[in-house]
């Protein structure tokens with residue numbers, strides 16, 4: 001098989017879902033009605049949806065089959081025991097506490113551990129992790145390595161935490177004020193970049209030396225394990241499961257959204273070793289999510305998630321997954337569309353500032369590109385730039401964000417290579433007419449999280465012609 005280069009989808013298709021094809025004219029009407037914000041276009045009019053990889057994956061025949069044998073008993077269901085044993089097998093953690101999604105697990109953990117005196121370090125906190133810590137009036141700090149902040153720089157583990165900064169952080173704030181240290185694998189906020197095993201081990205060593213528990217935000221643990229296998233010396237002959245087990249072996253607990261690598265449309269968990277924290281977390285769970293053996297999920301969900309966690313460790317799947325994302329990034333780069341290097345595990349991030357240098361940051365080049373991608377090919381992506389971050393929440397002042405990115409997140413097992421080829425052809429159309437693209441201005445915005453609902457209109461050029 002050495003002469004075969006195509007990365008095939010390692011599955012056959014048993015159930016299909018039609019994709020809606022729209023005309024360019026119809027898309028113009030829809031985009032206009034949505035005020036140039038693809039968030040406001042109904043999904044039935046989207047041909048390729050790269051808004052998020054969260055909860056958008058395809059379940060397997062085995063997962064759908066498992067749903068039929070879900071045990072819906074309120075307490076002590078067989079489906080919970082299966083869920084618990086699959087997670088214990090991979091993570092080695094003593095207590096497994098189900099939750100309806102990742103942020104619910106975070107909220108429960110931080111409600112018992114964080115107050116205004118507490119500091120929590122991470123490579124990069126994901127939005128919901130940061131928000132849940134800050135909601136408790138705690139302080140969430142990002143200590144990713146400098147290389148991780150440079151979009152054009154190639155580095156195998158751009159998600160690594162800076163270990164020297166972590167040591168200094170502990171010295172500055174005091175171990176007694178740090179309820180836990182975190183690593184997010186892969187680092188979603190930093191572009192889906194992986195963390196090396198050496199860095200995970202090193203983080204655990206430093207935290208434990210000071211008596212601080214170590215948690216993983218492990219939503220994309222199998223993608224991270226695959227990157228370790230192909231990029232870190234000494235792991236090339238280990239299975240994904242063995243690598244994942246070693247990653248978790250250095251930690252004392254994890255919060256996880258199973259809408260990512262768990263192949264779930266909903267679900268999450270908190271797992272940990274500490275008996276006292278587990279008891280407190282279960283008490284809180286009963287108040288917020290449900291009894292500790294279902295935690296806001298149906299028995300059939302627990303079955304599907306347990307099966308999904310087994311399937312996510314399949315190396316052929318991961319090769320196809322990581323390969324597809326890299327294939328999309330390479331295709332874009334070859335036609336002159338710059339992306340964060342190297343491609344992440346779950347998404348490609350286009351550098352819109354670099355691609356559309358004639359559009360001022362405060363005329364939102366990322367949003368312009370999102371609108372044009374929809375017009376050209378019915379493609380939906382999300383702006384991560386000055387629309388998302390450009391308004392100071394205290395003063396209301398407009399300030400350009402550090403980067404103007406467009407994220408194309410890849411749903412799991414949903415699109416084939418020919419879908420990606422179509423997307424690339426559409427993107428080529430954009431390259432040809434990029435100089436004609438014009439900036440946008442905001443005509444309406446919500447007081448916070450404006451990117452979800454803002455409306456736009458073409459702006460006058462800020463530059464004199």
Ligand SMILES: *Cc1c(COP(=O)(O)O)cnc(C)c1O
Pocket residue numbers: 054101102103104126128129184188217219256257258259260267268
């Ligand atoms: C998605 C995500 C979460 C939150 O999970 P939800 O299921 O969306 O609540 C937390 N951390 C990371 C890294 C994520 O990607």
